[in-house]
Amino acid sequence: MTWEIVIGLEVHAQLSTSSKIFCGAPTAFGAEPNTQADAVSIALPGVLPVLNKGAVERAIKFGLAVGAHIAPRSVFARKNYFYPDLPKGYQISQFDLPVVGQGALTIQVEPLSGDAASAGSAQAYEKVVRITRAHLEEDAGKSLHEDFHGMTGIDLNRAGTPLLEIVSEPDMRSAAEAVAYAKTLHSLVRWIGICDGNMQEGSFRCDVNVSVRRPGEPLGTRREIKNLNSFKFMQQAIDYEAQWQIDTIENGGKIHQATVLFNPDTGETLAMRSKEEAHDYRYFPDPDLLPLDISEEWKEQVRATLPxxxxxxxxxxxxxxxxxxxxxxxxxxxxxxxxxxxxxxxxxxxxxxxxxxxxxxxxxxxxxxxxxxxxxxxxxxxxxxxxxxxxxxxxxxxxxxxxxxxxxxxxxxxxxxxxxxxxxxxxxxxxxxxxKGLKQVSDSGAIEALVDEIIAANADKVAEYRSGKDKLFGFFVGLAMKASKGKANPAQLNDVLKRKLAG
Amino acid sequence: MSITNTDVRKVARLARLAMSETEIETARAQLAGIFDLIAEMQAVDTRNIAPMSHAQDVSQRLREDVVTATNQRELFQSIAPQVEAGLYLVPQVIE
Known part of the structure; x- marks a missing residue:
């Protein structure tokens, strides 16, 4: 019996602004820990966020590039959870009114080797993947769990870096399609200059939702593979995860919604210990930020800058x-x-x-x-x-x-x-x-002399050719080219050879 | 909508608030009052009114994308309980 794999992606693209999304701290990669974490980044009491125009511009650019609706008014919301690399206790994100609405991306799918779903059809094809939405949000800091005598080290340089989270519909049906979509998106954000696309530095991170079903049935329960930072890992992770789900169901098991991590060393996906009430984020509009208005005029100004x-x-x-x-x-x-x-x-x-x-x-x-x-x-x-x-x-x-x-x-x-x-x-x-003495010899006298010499020196082969061994023509071309040190005009040489060999 | 002490305990836990049983009962009563008020407001016909996300009907002002902050790590870390190698140290978090 056949199974259908259903895949949707959430991509976090780090926007290429100089400063953070809600404050004037720099966003350069690789700085000494906490040297780019100002009072807003570390959430000192009393600080207030001020939205970066450059981040909004990049979001508009993306929306226009995927033919999406740009919300004339969008709203920032607080996503509440506690973690030491999120010093405010909430992440500023967007929830029910994102800046970019529905769009679409056309992808060229090249079948991947070892991809079960596309093994039957090795033909490249085009597909349109719908984009559900894209919203602006801030990144969190980094936790370093090693080497601090039982403590965790926190670096808040990355806290407040602008991200555009791009969410697709569950439109992909194989690892090949998911990788093609991710690659096309990766190329697009760099093309329009909103993200440097550096995957090693985490500028383009992919979360992949995978579920399986019998064709025609309702969607199965999905598991989310978090933080894939290479296309190769993405393919491996999806292939493994889909097979795991199929095996589990065929063995009478049930899929439970979970977040999983891919281990590149084993090639396996493994569920993270789910935090209790992890999804209870209690979103609400951030009272520190007013609604974001994007005028038709601004949108058109941005459109004019699109390549x-x-x-x-x-x-x-x-x-x-x-x-x-x-x-x-x-x-x-x-x-x-x-x-x-x-x-x-x-x-x-x-x-x-x-x-x-x-x-x-x-x-x-x-x-x-x-x-x-x-x-x-x-x-x-x-x-x-x-x-x-x-x-x-x-x-x-x-x-x-x-x-x-x-x-x-x-x-x-x-x-x-x-x-x-x-x-x-x-x-x-x-x-x-x-x-370099590479000028082509197009002087017909020189070419004729050369051909004459070859014919004279290879009387036996000429006789064979004339008795019907046409294949020898290539042999004569080779000899002539060699004699001319590759400089004879090939078309002319062919003509002269044909004529002279014919006798 | 009725709210129970269990609901209050769950929200308190999510907000990392330690509450005594008496406080939970007080909070439950207060929250119930707020929900009653919301229920009353929901009776109003708002079909043709766009929801507001902020008390003031104005829009966000934006700042130019310019770096204005300077490195004040030493100052900020002077009041941190524990730092090492430029990092803030916190009790270990294990997923």
Missing amino acids: ELPQAKQTRYVNELGLSAYDASTLTASREMADFFEAALAKAPGQAKLCANWIQGEISARLNRENKNITDAPIKPIQLAVLIGRIVDGTISNSAAKQIFDHLWTPSVAELIIGDSLEEVTRGIYTLIEA
Whole structure:
């Protein structure tokens, strides 16, 4: 009998403001303990919260990017619980009136290896995941449980850091879909510049709600996997948790609502000891904060600062540039990647496909190997454009272009190209082509002489070819290319060879 | 809505308030009075009135995203019961 896995995500994205959400303390990561915890962060009596405009702006930006309703009036509420890293005894959050309402995110699902749910269909597909809401709230501090002779150490630097909690509908049906959603969201928040997305530093944390049911039945009881900070762990945790729930039910057991933690060492999920009355947060509107009004005018001002979004770019790349959906989605994986592509294309008009191929091929391969981002690539978009231009105009062959590319990747060589203007880069690349002797031979006299020599030196093979062994053509091309040191214009070489071999 | 002493004990526990049985009885009576008042107010027809979340009908003023606070850790920690390595020390919390 089949089971359906139902997954919903709650993502905490740390907003990239300089100061905290309700006070002017800094938010920089990695400072000495409690040096960024001012009177508001540590909740000294009498302090009052004042809302950070930058945090609200980022929330609006996100809402607009997922096509959500931006609440003209939203309200901050107190979520009450006691824990030493929450010095006020409550977290300021939003409850029944969040700043961002319903929206949606389109995801491209790539089936994951070992994912039971998608094993049957290895095809990538598109899916729309509904976003329930997104609300502003403050982060808590950090508790350090080790090494303080039986005491717990509290660092309140993180207390009051602005978070946007983004809640999805339970629309995902496999670990692959959940990971695709999380990755798309991760890319989007960085794309629109509201979160640095650094998962190691906790800037993007995922809680995953998992339940299982027979298809068509009502939703099963869910368990929440807390604080996943890598996509790999997310996949492992969901796969394990879903199987555990299925096994439990099939063995006659029942699922109880619980919060679980994923242990990366064992690959298992384990229920946390549930705190008594843990969910009794007694939310109520925070009397220290007035309702937040967002005018149509402010919303439109923020909209004007939004960059072209990945989804819109993909559509444009397919419709206007003639790229495949796959190319379009790879090139928009990050804004830096899309910027690189567009900068190259601007200097190599009409060569979208070649630009895409080079970026996804040579450049991505090297970046992966060297564990670098595209912004660290030694080759500049304009250099790639000029290189592509030389392939297109026949100055160099594809294989010679790869050699030039190698040189451009070497910082000492790349520096030989002085200047950023099209003229300067073009001159630089020509110099490099000349210096390395890679200029393509398109002189038909030279090519004919070369072919004549090969035919004369391989009389036996020529005879075989002429008696019908067509496959030998590749052998002759290879010889000729080698003789020309890879510089013969391939199209021309083919023509001459065909003609001469025919006799 | 009627409120029982058990309800009061639960809320007191959530709020970390130690209350004697006499205090619980007093609080129960007072809370019951408040609930009666709420019940009375609920009789009013409010269908066309937007709920207020604050006593004042004005909106939140915002501050610019600028760092204004300076590091006053030493001052703040001078009144803390126990500190070490820049951390506030508290009785151990175990999940």
